[in-house]
Amino acid sequence: MSTAPAAPARPENPTGLLALLFTGFVLIGIPTVIVGPILPLFISRWSLNDSQAGLFFAVQFGASLCGTWITTALTAWFGYRPGLTIGYLLTGVGLALLNAPTHALALVATATFGMGYGVAIPPSNLSAAEAGGKRSAGLVSLLNFAWGIGAVVCSPLIMLALRHGFLPVLLYTLASCALVLSVSFLFVSFPHEHVHAAESGSSPAVIPGYAITAGVAVLFFVYVGIEAGVGGWAAEYVKRLAGHGSSLSTIAPMFFYVGLTIGRGSASLVLLRVRESHVVLGALGLAVLGIAVIIAAASPITAIAGFSIAGFGCASIYPIHISWFSKWYGAVSRRLSGLFFSMASLGGAVMPWVVGLVSTQVGSLRIGLLVPLAGCFVMLAGLALLHRQRLV
Numbered sequence: 001m002s003t004a005p006a007a008p009a010r011p012e013n014p015t016g017l018l019a020l021l022f023t024g025f026v027l028i029g030i031p032t033v034i035v036g037p038i039l040p041l042f043i044s045r046w047s048l049n050d051s052q053a054g055l056f057f058a059v060q061f062g063a064s065l066c067g068t069w070i071t072t073a074l075t076a077w078f079g080y081r082p083g084l085t086i087g088y089l090l091t092g093v094g095l096a097l098l099n100a101p102t103h104a105l106a107l108v109a110t111a112t113f114g115m116g117y118g119v120a121i122p123p124s125n126l127s128a129a130e131a132g133g134k135r136s137a138g139l140v141s142l143l144n145f146a147w148g149i150g151a152v153v154c155s156p157l158i159m160l161a162l163r164h165g166f167l168p169v170l171l172y173t174l175a176s177c178a179l180v181l182s183v184s185f186l187f188v189s190f191p192h193e194h195v196h197a198a199e200s201g202s203s204p205a206v207i208p209g210y211a212i213t214a215g216v217a218v219l220f221f222v223y224v225g226i227e228a229g230v231g232g233w234a235a236e237y238v239k240r241l242a243g244h245g246s247s248l249s250t251i252a253p254m255f256f257y258v259g260l261t262i263g264r265g266s267a268s269l270v271l272l273r274v275r276e277s278h279v280v281l282g283a284l285g286l287a288v289l290g291i292a293v294i295i296a297a298a299s300p301i302t303a304i305a306g307f308s309i310a311g312f313g314c315a316s317i318y319p320i321h322i323s324w325f326s327k328w329y330g331a332v333s334r335r336l337s338g339l340f341f342s343m344a345s346l347g348g349a350v351m352p353w354v355v356g357l358v359s360t361q362v363g364s365l366r367i368g369l370l371v372p373l374a375g376c377f378v379m380l381a382g383l384a385l386l387h388r389q390r391l392v
Contacts, residue, residue, distance in 0.1 A: 029150020054356025060114035061349030067118025072338030080123035087120025092178030129326035141319035148261025155254035225351030256311040263315020286313030
């Protein structure tokens with residue numbers, strides 16, 4: 001599998017674009033993880049079992065998968081602007097509808113904002129990677145650091161909203177911010193406004209073959225599944241360890257995303273001195289340690305420590321994989337992004353649901369969390385394959 005991708009070019013002044021991308025990723029961090037802290041409320045409100053509760057993750061990330069397919073076509077033919085505009089519009093609508101009176105409508109709302117950020121995330125990451133040039137890994141890591149800020153504040157915001165009864169106001173405010181961003185992306189410049197023109201006159205380059213492409217797609221699937229599976233079930237897991245619902249259980253996902261955010265903020269500095277492949281290897285080791293601590297935990301405090309370690313371990317993996325993808329495939333990444341980001345969304349849909357399914361079947365959420373732990377070892381095997389092929 002070889003072709004001649006164009007070398008990524010940067011817009012003359014990417015400041016406005018990057019400002020919107022970073023602001024948007026702070027916002028997107030909230031709906032991406034909001035199901036986790038709000039899930040105990042839904043379980044209590046509609047008397048859901050773990051398998052039924054896990055359906056929220058499947059619907060969210062399944063809709064995100066559909067959004068990825070949509071944005072792939074939009075990006076290939078029209079550039080990044082339509083995906084970002086439509087993505088934030090759908091995200092706003094979904095957030096506005098989330099505090100629904102019925103289980104079915106809550107699922108529809110979840111699907112809507114899931115599709116929304118599914119449409120918006122690929123063009124955000126790829127346009128940032130193009131704007132970053134040789135330092136794309138660091139810039140994409142910082143962009144996902146911004147996502148982590150939204151993910152971190154989500155749990156305490158939900159906790160305060162539930163405690164003081166302003167959940168509808170919070171959701172409507174977030175929806176309004178998403179709509180403002182949707183309009184703002186209509187007026188900013190993007191790298192390679194016309195992808196076909198960008199591909200002309202490109203220098204020859206060889207990109208990974210079909211087998212490696214499939215293998216990297218699997219890594220995208222497994223990584224996002226791990227992140228969604230661990231972070232998504234954090235609140236319910238801590239609630240069960242404590243034996244009752246509490247503010248601590250509601251904000252438990254925050255600790256996972258605090259670790260994720262700190263890790264992504266520091267990764268941009270570490271990557272200046274350490275090879276990307278070595279960073280990913282160390283990160284996976286920390287993720288394994290963190291999930292093992294969670295599974296072995298006998299108290300909420302120990303579990304929260306495990307969530308923090310796991311989040312820190314997961315931090316740099318996804319941004320580095322996106323950077324590799326952008327470097328290996330160049331302008332062709334616009335056409336292939338559907339495969340990789342689809343696999344990422346599919347992983348987020350499947351693994352948290354499988355965690356809930358296993359938990360229901362064996363009667364233990366602790367056993368269910370063995371699923372993302374196994375995923376870490378799959379990623380270690382994939383990294384070894386890339387190393388043998390001299391790609392990393």
